[in-house]
Amino acid sequence: xxxxxxxxxxxxxIIPFSIEAQVPRLVHYQGTLNNSDDTxxxxxxxxxxxxxxxxxxxxxLWSEVHKNVTISDGNYxxxxxxxxxxxxxxxxxxxxxKAENVNSNNSRTMIVGSGYNFRLKFLFAAYxxxxxxxxxxxFSISRRQKKLIADxxxxxxxx
Numbered sequence: 001x002x003x004x005x006x007x008x009x010x011x012x013x014i015i016p017f018s019i020e021a022q023v024p025r026l027v028h029y030q031g032t033l034n035n036s037d038d039t040x041x042x043x044x045x046x047x048x049x050x051x052x053x054x055x056x057x058x059x060x061l062w063s064e065v066h067k068n069v070t071i072s073d074g075n076y077x078x079x080x081x082x083x084x085x086x087x088x089x090x091x092x093x094x095x096x097x098k099a100e101n102v103n104s105n106n107s108r109t110m111i112v113g114s115g116y117n118f119r120l121k122f123l124f125a126a127y128x129x130x131x132x133x134x135x136x137x138x139f140s141i142s143r144r145q146k147k148l149i150a151d152x153x154x155x156x157x158x159x
Contacts, residue, residue, distance in 0.1 A: 030077045
């Protein structure tokens with residue numbers, strides 16, 4: 001009976017790993033665009049975003065195009081990974097933005113900050129493992145306590 005209870009508890013603790021919802025790998029990106037005369041661009045344009053492993057890399061690791069992005073006073077925002085999923089590890093990456101008919105400078109910028117929050121899933125996994133270990137430990141203490149009480153009751157009857 002006790003083995004069945006332990007099996008059920010273990011199963012209940014493992015299930016969250018298999019049914020854990022996938023967090024969409026999106027990065028919120030805000031940028032600016034200027035016209036060729038260095039004034040803020042206003043309107044819509046297509047933007048191509050590419051991620052490279054270094055400043056000098058020629059082949060992008062990832063890229064996607066956002067069509068008809070609305071730009072107001074030179075400012076725009078997009079969710080990278082919404083067109084083409086981001087499947088990147090925790091390394092140093094550089095983002096390049098190309099705009100159609102607009103001076104986008106084509107320079108690469110190092111990705112920092114929220115783009116690296118993908119590591120939180122590993123923190124969640126570590127937290128879950130610790131929680132499982134504590135639960136198993138508490139269950140084993142409960143079993144030992146019951147055995148100890150039974151032994152004490154047996155000793156009390158002997159006297």
